[in-house]
Amino acid sequence: AQRVTQPEKLLSVFKGAPVELKCNYSYSGSPELFWYVQYSRQRLQLLLRHISRESIKGFTADLNKGETSFHLKKPFAQEEDSAMYYCALAENSGYSTLTFGKGTMLLVSP
Amino acid sequence: KAGVTQTPRYLIKTRGQQVTLSCSPISGHRSVSWYQQTPGQGLQFLFEYFSETQRNKGNFPGRFSGRQFSNSRSEMNVSTLELGDSALYLCASSLAPTGELFFGEGSRLTVL
Numbered sequence: 001a002q003r004v005t006q007p008e009k010l011l012s013v014f015k016g017a018p019v020e021l022k023c024n025y026s027y028s029g030s031p032e033l034f035w036y037v038q039y040s041r042q043r044l045q046l047l048l049r050h051i052s053r054e055s056i057k058g059f060t061a062d063l064n065k066g067e068t069s070f071h072l073k074k075p076f077a078q079e080e081d082s083a084m085y086y087c088a089l090a091e092n093s094g095y096s097t098l099t100f101g102k103g104t105m106l107l108v109s110p
Numbered sequence: 111k112a113g114v115t116q117t118p119r120y121l122i123k124t125r126g127q128q129v130t131l132s133c134s135p136i137s138g139h140r141s142v143s144w145y146q147q148t149p150g151q152g153l154q155f156l157f158e159y160f161s162e163t164q165r166n167k168g169n170f171p172g173r174f175s176g177r178q179f180s181n182s183r184s185e186m187n188v189s190t191l192e193l194g195d196s197a198l199y200l201c202a203s204s205l206a207p208t209g210e211l212f213f214g215e216g217s218r219l220t221v222l
Contacts (some may be wrong), residue, residue, distance in 0.1 A: 091166075096141050096204055096211060097158055097168075098211070099155065100145075100153035101152070
């Protein structure tokens with residue numbers, strides 16, 4: 001069965017510092033990986049997906065099939081980046097069936 | 111346009127009762143999926159519907175069921191409630207099963 005692991009429950013950094021939120025997965029097929037974010041008092045929303053290979057709000061994520069990782073990175077953290085971040089994996093059957101990691105809370109201090 | 115709407119937002123039930131939760135997707139979205147969120151297990155997939163057909167089901171007991179109507183609105187039902195069913199139930203909609211998921215605010219169920 002597929003599994004998504006986010007090893008850090010909490011990541012605390014200062015504004016301007018680099019950020020790396022870790023995500024490792026196990027899946028026997030060809031994975032589709034996503035990062036979802038939930039800001040305080042807002043709904044869970046898509047941040048980025050690996051097939052788009054785009055940068056959203058300064059965040060990037062590269063799928064490393066050799067290391068089965070999909071880490072989320074940002075070179076300079078901002079206070080507004082403080083949120084809960086979830087890594088998710090989609091089965092071959094479609095993107096609506098997602099396996100989520102347990103999430104990492106990112107706190108960016110001034 | 112209006113987002114995904116879930117009702118009720120909060121509810122309290124006792125063990126053994128049943129509950130029905132409702133989800134209205136974004137207009138035009140035909141795919142609806144449900145997730146259970148708890149502090150211990152995190153977000154877990156319940157089921158997914160597209161054009162009134164269940165496409166996929168997560169690893170939950172048969173007490174958990176759902177359906178989708180012709181207008182794409184969806185309901186999920188939990189029968190014979192247990193304390194462990196206390197959770198935030200999230201609904202998400204997308205244009206198609208391979209589309210971006212848009213989540214609702216959730217229905218918070220407390221089982222006493």
